[in-house]
Amino acid sequence: MAIGGTLKRLGIVAATFGGLVIASFAQLVPAQAQTGVGDNDQPESLQELQPVPSNDGDRAARLRTLQQGVLIRNAATQSPASSGIPSTSTVSPISPAQEQEAAIAVVKPVGNQLSSxxxxxxxxxxxxxxxxxxxxxxxxMMDESAMLQGIPLPATITVVRQDEGLVGISATSSEDGMLEISLTPEIALDDTQGVIRIQEDGQVFVN
Incomplete structure (x- = not known):
């Protein structure tokens, strides 16, 4: 009877211990399933921190859009000369040539010269x-005259006052081949100073 009672108590203890072991293992497995990380899985917090890979097609499209925007902006700000496009400038019409100043005298040449x-x-x-x-x-000298003979045409005669004043020039012709030039003081400065030009046809101009 004593041996049987002992075996009965040992069986109860073993059953109790086995139940505790099974219960502990059952609690451990769900906890690992909830908190464990698989070989190919990452924690949710790490997944949120990692950047999302960009698509190469989207990157190329954005690059093309930026390049087109730069080209359009440059084309709007460039001048025709800097962009290589010929500019259409307004060409002012050529003004008609100014009429030649009227001759102060006309003398008829003798041959190709003036006799005096x-x-x-x-x-x-x-x-x-x-x-x-x-x-x-x-x-x-003042109040004197000089006679020049056999002057070939065309001819240019220069006259300068010693005091660097202005010279008034007038001319007349009373005979063929003869020209009389009078030199007087001039007050107003103009473009007819000091140079007498006699053309081949006998027209006399000053400057």
């Missing part, structure tokens, strides 16, 4: 004169 040209100095001071290419510089 007289210079009378009424400027009140000494002047120097020269037929370019034909005579040297010469002085003409």
């Amino acid at each position: 040209v007289s210079l009378t100095n009424d400027t009140g001071t000494t002047v120097t004169y020269q037929v370019i290419g034909d005579t040297t510089r010469r002085m003409l």
